[in-house]
Amino acid sequence: MASLGRLARGGPLERLLGQRNTALRLTAIPRDHVEGDRRLGEAFLTGTLVHGAERLDLHDLDFSRFKPRSPAARHLHSFAWLRDLAAATGREQGAPLGEAIAGRWLVVHGAKPDEAWAPELWGERLLFWTAYAPYILSTRETAYRSALLNTMARGARSLSKTADKARPGLDRITAWAGLVVTSLCLEGMPRVARAESGLMRALAQGQFDDGGLMSRSPTEQLLLVDRLGLVRAAYFAAKQTLPDALEDTACAALAALHGVTMGDGALASWQGGNAGSAPRIAAVVEGCGLRSRPLRQARGWGYQRLSALGTVVSFDAAPPPLATMIETGCASTLGIELSDGSQRLVVSCGGPGRAKASLPDALVEGLRSSAAHSTLILDDMNSTAIQPDGPLGKGVNDVILDRSEDHDASMVSASHDGYARRTGFVHERALRLGNDGKELAGRDNLTPKGRRKGLAGLQFALRFHLAPGVEPTPTADGMGAILRSDTAPPWNFRCRGARLRIEQSLHVSARGEPLQTQQLVVTGETQRDGADVSWTFRRSS
Structure with missing residues (x-):
């Protein structure tokens, strides 16, 4: 704390260049209703920025040493940590520190555009600079205040030219969101209409009609809801009318997020992400100001949700995302996740998400494979190829989906063509969750595509x-297992049409760390007319 305290006593603030003649001011300060992480804020006060598995030492901070390339360094440059700082301390203690760090940023990056001026970084920075202005603009030092406000204006003007150069999806939406908020809150900015138009265009380009991002990443979906919550707060602070289309889009985004939230309040681990922090997710949902029910039948977003009396199933029933939307897309088609109350039972292996992994690169790539998801793997292949340089290749093009509900159960079936070109087989998975939540019944079929037969003798x-924490005990007949955990009744697994064995597995925690666990593996061999396997998970009480 002593070294950080020296930041607040001058040095970089005195070297800020060129006090501007134009006197700018914030006309509105949005109120961020999302509670930050006090633990992270307290670590920040002691000189450490914690982001996922990364830790940055902030003592004697020099931004020239922290290029915005790693996830933690980008988090530092985004100033999103202001939310956690505010959760840990009030303005009296937090403002000198926030102003000192902002001043150091201005010294290195405020004079001319560089990589810290990436449009998605400027967008996020402006969202948090406006919402937490009391933590960076409480000083009476006019040179600093003028420099910061004029840099905000320059950043916004830069966004008006560069926002559409950001990667489509969350990054581009973030860039335009920052410009909208600055147009609403900073005196002298152009009218908000152009920024609104850019934001709605970015949403249309990066979001399905059902509200889910085209990256199909629950981790990014959480950030989308957070960004739109800050935009809404800016409209209310500026006493401006929120466009109906934007409100509807934000509500749809929240519904899609709810649709991939499991019984413990954390996320399903799709598209290279992990469960995340349930308290942080709850803080975003409660603080964003939106209300929406979970999206159950998602055509574009693609995650079908089945739920009954505490049992939740997430089912990936869509093709993988395009490489232009996410670099870490996974071959997870027709995978499932299952939870009973707060206890997760069946999961995907997950991944580091947008945080830096403490895992080897080869393992991170392996976690994108079909075998790292709870689905069927044929001939040890991925349903969609993962190319050596990272992007997804050929595989699943079409997913055919059918869903129905009756008085006894919810039923969904889907099929994909990811193996058809190479083996001649289409994979179909059908699920049935009883309305009492006690039984999930499934059936996996491999059927020949068209009139020609498939290849016989392929292992599936x-x-x-x-x-983690779910312990399987095989049954004497080798066709089932009893799944025991600390926080849920035992569940019985049974299969028919194939053989069962238990193998080691791993699951990536919310901190991006690998946890040892196990997996049920049901194996068999194709005939020329395919294969048919049925299975059930049934709660014992």
């Missing part, structure tokens, strides 16, 4: 990765 495996 249905993998059901178990959550």
Whole structure:
């Protein structure tokens, strides 16, 4: 704390260049209703920025040493940590520190555009600079205040030219969101109409009609809801009318997020992400100001949700995302995740998400494979190829979906063509969750595509990765297992039409760390007319 305290006593603030003649001021300060992480804020006060598995030492901070390339360094440059700082301390203690760090940023990056001026970084920075202005603009030092406000204006003007150069999806939406908020809150900025138009265009380009991002990443979906919540707060602070189209889009985004939230309040681990922090997710949902019910039948977003009396199933029933939307897309088609109350039972292996992994690169790539998800793998292949340089290649093009509900159960079936070109087989998975939540019944079929037969003698495996803390005990007949955990009744697994074995697996925690666990593996061999395997998970009480 002593070294950080020296930041607040001058040095970089005295070297800020060129006090501007134009006197700018914030005409509105949005109120961020999302509670920050006090633990992270307290670590920040002691000189450490914690982001996922990364830790940055902030003592004697020099921004020239922290290029915005790693996830933690980008988090530092975004100033999103202001939310956690505010959760840990009030303005009296937090403002000198926030102003000192902002001053150091201005010294290195305020004079001319560089990589810290990436449009998505400027967008996020402006969202948090406006919402937490009391933590960076409480000083009476006019040179500093003028420099910061004029840099905000320059950043916004830069966004008006560069926002559409950001990667489509969350990054581009963030860039335009920052410009909208600055147009609403900073005196002298152009009218908000152009920024609104850019934001709605970015949303249309990066979001499905059902509200889910085209990256199909729950981790990014959480950030989208957070960004739109800050935009809404800016409209209310500026006493401006929120456009109906933007409000509807934000509500749809929240519904899609709810649709991939499991019974413990954390996320399903799709598209290279992990469950995340349930308290942080709850803080965003409660603080964004939106209300929406979970999206159950998602055509574009693609995650079908089945739920009954505490049992929740997430089912990936869509093709993988385009490489232009996410770099870490996964071959997860027809994978499932299952939870009973707060206890997860069946999971995907997950991944580091947008944070830096403490995992080897080869393992991170392996976590994108079909085998790292709870789905069927044929001939040890991915349903969609993962190319050596990272992007997804050929594989699943079409997913055919059918869903129905009756008085007894919810039923959904889907099929994909990811293996058809190479083996001649289409994979179909059908699920049925009883309305009492006690039984999830499934059936996996491999059927020849068209009139020609498939290849006989191919090995297939249905993998059901178990959550940490779930212990499987095989039954005497080798066709089932009892799944025991600390926080849920035992569940019985049974299969028919193939053989069951138990293997080691892993699951990536919310901190991006690998946790050892186990998996149920149901194996068999194709005939020329395919294969048919049925299975059930049934709660014992």
